[in-house]
Structures are given as C-alpha cells and as structure tokens.
Amino acid sequence: MSGRHASRPRVPQLALVVFVAHAECRWLRVLRPGFRHCFVALRDGATWLCCDPLKDRIELSVLPVPPWFDLAVFYGKGGHTVLLGTTKPNVPRRPFTIAPLTCVTIAKRLLGVHAPWVLTPWQLCRLLQGRTHGFLPVGPASMPCEVSPAQPVNSALDSRRL
16 A cells, blocks of 8 residues: 555544434434434544535534543533544455445444444444444533533534535
8 A cells, every 4th residue: 555644553543423313304314313313523633533424525624622622522412422432443454345325334434343234323323332342422411511602613513414
C-alpha cells in the first residue's frame, strides 16, 4: 500500500456512536423508534471528527470543542442514545462485501466491525454492547456535564436533513 498513511501505525481510537431518536424522513419510520439513524464521532488526538452519513451526502466535520467538553453527554442531553468504545483498526481484511450505503454500513466500516447481518441502527446498538465490542452506554445520567451557551458547539447533527 502506498500513500502518506501507509506507514502511520493504526491504533484504536475513542469512538462515540450516536443513535438518533427522530428522523423526519418518512421511510425511516419503519425503523425502531429511538434508532432511526446513527453517526460516529472519532477522537483523533485532541480533536473530534464526526462522520454523519445522510440520505443525500456524507458530512465530515471537525468538532470545535474544548478538551473539558463532554461530547457524549452533549448528545445524550439531545435525547439520543450514545455508546462509547474504541475502533478496531487492525482487524483482518475480509473479502469484498456488497452492502447498501447506509448509516449503519458507514458506522461499521469506521469502527472496524464485520457483521453483514447487522442492517439497522438498533441491531448495531445491540451488537456494539455485546462482549466482543464492549461499547458502553453514556449520557447525562452517568456523566453529568453542563453545556454553556457561551461555548457554541457544532454538533454536526441536524436530524431535519435526514
């Protein structure tokens, strides 16, 4: 493999998987309430990178939050289910898999999860909380944090765009 990232060691990254409660897109209403969309935020050093796969585009955002800001709690206070874990960057490469380009597919690829039978956000949530992946639920009840209106945060989340 060539390129500038070929020699960079691949290490696990802290990851938040955010499951969106409400989506205005009519066809997402067939999915379990509270799990109609998902996106991933990855910690890269002191920076959070957010990948939000929407129906018509994939938004990549650098989240300008200070080091003390608890992003998981912020999303939890927004009414979303949030899981905290780490990526698995060194999983063995698998044969080519045909899969629909959905928020779940993108999340699995970002996290290093191979589970072709997992198609919905609810299935992904259950899988990630299992022993193999060990993601933990986080939110306002488990990690208190105050969000100050004086500290604007680009949440990279606007469910109206789904």
